[in-house]
Amino acid sequence: MDTQTLCLGVLNRGAASGYEIKKSFEEGPLAHIHEASFGAIYPALSRLAADGLVEYCELPQDKRPDKKVYSITSAGRRALEKALHHPPAADKFRSDFCFILFFAHLLPAEELARLIDARIHWYDETLARMEECEELGEHPAGERFVHGLGLAVYRAARNYLCDHRDDLLRDAAVPADTAAE
Amino acid sequence: MDTQTLCLGVLNRGAASGYEIKKSFEEGPLAHIHEASFGAIYPALSRLAADGLVEYCELPQDKRPDKKVYSITSAGRRALEKALHHPPAADKFRSDFCFILFFAHLLPAEELARLIDARIHWYDETLARMEECEELGEHPAGERFVHGLGLAVYRAARNYLCDHRDDLLRDAAVPADTAAE
DNA sequence: ACGCCTTATATCGAAACGATATATACTGAC
DNA sequence: GTCAGTATATATCGTTTCGATATAAGGCGT
Incomplete structure (x- = not known):
C-alpha cells in the first residue's frame, strides 16, 4: 500500500x-x-x-x-x-524483539527477563489504552472489526509471554559469566 | 535491526x-x-x-x-x-488487509467475504506448516519460544476472523449497487 | 515445445526511513 | 529561574531498502 x-x-x-x-x-x-x-x-x-x-x-x-x-x-x-x-499484499511483520529472543542462548538470564517483562508491560499499557478508546463513541463496523482483531492478537501475545516467560529463562539462559566470555 | x-x-x-x-x-x-x-x-x-x-x-x-x-x-x-x-526497536506491523477492512463500509459484501475467507485460508495453511515443522528435530529454547509466540498469535487472529466474520458482513457491507455508485 | 518455477548473483531506479533544520511555546526539574 | 525536554508544524537530505529486472541454466508440467 x-x-x-x-x-x-x-x-x-x-x-x-x-x-x-x-x-x-x-x-x-x-x-x-x-x-x-x-x-x-x-x-x-x-x-x-x-x-x-x-x-x-x-x-x-x-x-x-x-x-x-x-x-x-x-x-x-x-x-x-x-x-x-486491489488484492492486499501480504502483511509485513518485523520484530527486533523476536529476533533477539530467537538467540536467547547468547544472552544472560537477567537480560532476557528484562526484555520480556518490558514487552509484557508494553502490551498491558497498549491494551489498556485500546480498551479505553473502545468505549469512546460510535465507530463504523470496519473500524470496530479491525480494533477487535488487534485486541485479540495483542492479548494472545501478552498471555503467551506471561505463560512461557519462566520456561524460557529456565531452558535458554546461560550463566552470566559464560555469556560475557 | x-x-x-x-x-x-x-x-x-x-x-x-x-x-x-x-x-x-x-x-x-x-x-x-x-x-x-x-x-x-x-x-x-x-x-x-x-x-x-x-x-x-x-x-x-x-x-x-x-x-x-x-x-x-x-x-x-x-x-x-x-x-x-541493543534495546530492540518497536515491532513494525503493516497490513494492507487491516487497512482495507478498516474501510469495510466502502466495499460490497461479497468482496469482504472473499477477503476474510482468503485470509482464514492463509492462516490455516500457515499454521499447518508451522505445526508440522514443530515436530522436526530439536530446537534451541529461544527458537521454540518465538515459534510458540507466532503460533499463539496466528491462532488468535484466525479464530477472531472466524468468530466475527459474519458480524462484519451483517453490519458493514453496503449493497452492491450503492457501492458501485 | 513452450512457459513457468527454482537456483543463484547482481544491479538499478524509485520509494521510504531516520535524522536533522527551523521556529515557537509549554512544562517539569533542579 | 533557566534549562532540558516535549509538542506542534513543515520540509529536506543522505542512506537504506524495496521491488523489479537482467542473466543464466536446468527441471517440470501440459
Whole structure:
C-alpha cells in the first residue's frame, strides 16, 4: 500500500495536516495497522494535490507554526475506493524483539527477563489504552472489526509471554559469566 | 535491526549463500520475524566480508549457477552478540488487509467475504506448516519460544476472523449497487 | 515445445526511513 | 529561574531498502 493511498484513507475520515496524518498512524484507530514517515507523507501529499485528489488551505496559527489542512476531493474518494479493491499484499511483520529472543542462548538470564517483562508491560499499557478508546463513541463496523482483531492478537501475545516467560529463562539462559566470555 | 545483523544471525545458525539467507526469512524458523530483499542482502554481505565479520568460499556447482557460501567469523559472532544487547526497536506491523477492512463500509459484501475467507485460508495453511515443522528435530529454547509466540498469535487472529466474520458482513457491507455508485 | 518455477548473483531506479533544520511555546526539574 | 525536554508544524537530505529486472541454466508440467 503506497503512502498516497494511506493518506487518502486518513483524509477520508476527516481533514488533517501532514503532521496529524502521521500522528493518526501512531495513536488513532489506525495505529498499528500501517505507518509512514514525514519523508514519505509530505511528498505524497504534494503529489496528491498536484493530481487533484486532495486540496488544502493554509491556515496561520498564532503561537503555533502555520498549518496546511488537507481534505479529500471526490476524485480522491474515487481513487481510494479503487485502491481498496486491489488484492492486499501480504502483511509485513518485523520484530527486533523476536529476533533477539530467537538467540536467547547468547544472552544472560537477567537480560532476557528484562526484555520480556518490558514487552509484557508494553502490551498491558497498549491494551489498556485500546480498551479505553473502545468505549469512546460510535465507530463504523470496519473500524470496530479491525480494533477487535488487534485486541485479540495483542492479548494472545501478552498471555503467551506471561505463560512461557519462566520456561524460557529456565531452558535458554546461560550463566552470566559464560555469556560475557 | 539492520540487514547486516540480520545476516549475521542467519549465518550464526550455519553457513549459507545470499539466496539461502533470503529464503530463511521466507520459510525457515526465522520466517515472519524479519525480512530482507536481495537488494539489501547482497550489499550487506559485501560490507560484512570487507569488515571481516564473515568469510566466503566460491563454489562452482554443476547444473546450477555458482554459489558464494558465507560463514560467520569469530569477530562476526562478537558483533552479533553486541547487536543483540541493543534495546530492540518497536515491532513494525503493516497490513494492507487491516487497512482495507478498516474501510469495510466502502466495499460490497461479497468482496469482504472473499477477503476474510482468503485470509482464514492463509492462516490455516500457515499454521499447518508451522505445526508440522514443530515436530522436526530439536530446537534451541529461544527458537521454540518465538515459534510458540507466532503460533499463539496466528491462532488468535484466525479464530477472531472466524468468530466475527459474519458480524462484519451483517453490519458493514453496503449493497452492491450503492457501492458501485 | 513452450512457459513457468527454482537456483543463484547482481544491479538499478524509485520509494521510504531516520535524522536533522527551523521556529515557537509549554512544562517539569533542579 | 533557566534549562532540558516535549509538542506542534513543515520540509529536506543522505542512506537504506524495496521491488523489479537482467542473466543464466536446468527441471517440470501440459
